[in-house]
Amino acid sequence: MKFRGILNDEIRHREVRLIDQNGTQVGIISKENAIERAKEAGLDLVMVAPNVRPPVCKIIDFGKYRYELQKKEKSSKKNQKIVKIKEIKMRPFVAEADYTSKINMAKRFLSDGYKVKFNIFLSGRERSINDIGKDMIGRISVDMRDAGDVEKTSGASGAMLYVIVVPKKS
Known part of the structure; x- marks a missing residue:
């Protein structure tokens, strides 16, 4: 699975619920403010839960996040047992x-x-x-x-x- 994700300027919402790089919830802030915080930290703003209002975004390294998702998916496939x-x-x-x-x-x-x-x-x-x-x-x-x-x-x-x-x- 090739995960593209929604990050930085691709986020179309005015306000987002922000979780910073330490995992603490900052609260509901404007998208521009969240992107600014991410750039200051040298990381990306990634939307992790787009279906809630306001959407949940995390300040994380996108490459690392994508790698973790792929690793998790691979391990879940490995743990599935196919009954013949x-x-x-x-x-x-x-x-x-x-x-x-x-x-x-x-x-x-x-x-x-x-x-x-x-x-x-x-x-x-x-x-x-x-x-x-x-x-x-x-x-x-x-x-x-x-x-x-x-x-x-x-x-x-x-x-x-x-x-x-x-x-x-x-």
Whole structure:
């Protein structure tokens, strides 16, 4: 983000609430007086809160201020954690070996820190029998109990049911 900021003569308000270079609030003074004080200190008058009346301006070094903002933004981006979800597709009548391998794969994903979403697809007559999908979700929940916790399951039955499993908190 390239921050330009409003400083010195670009400020369009007659009066501003001034905070000096030491961080103490001077009060509401004219823009010209505030710019004069900033020039005497060899610094810039920067508008930090333009949406209030009168706007808040600080006497600071603009280059340093911009650097601090960029540093703060970078650290906030670094602290954001992106949660990745791995999806596993299944049918209600899956062979036992396939079911076991998909459960083991999901456990491996959970140990790597991913969330796992099991999608259970129902087709044709499978949709009319509600218990098939719910039984499958229950079976997955029981088998995944040691590796993770169920975060969310799908509501009413339809063509697709799902269950989201998150890693256990250690």
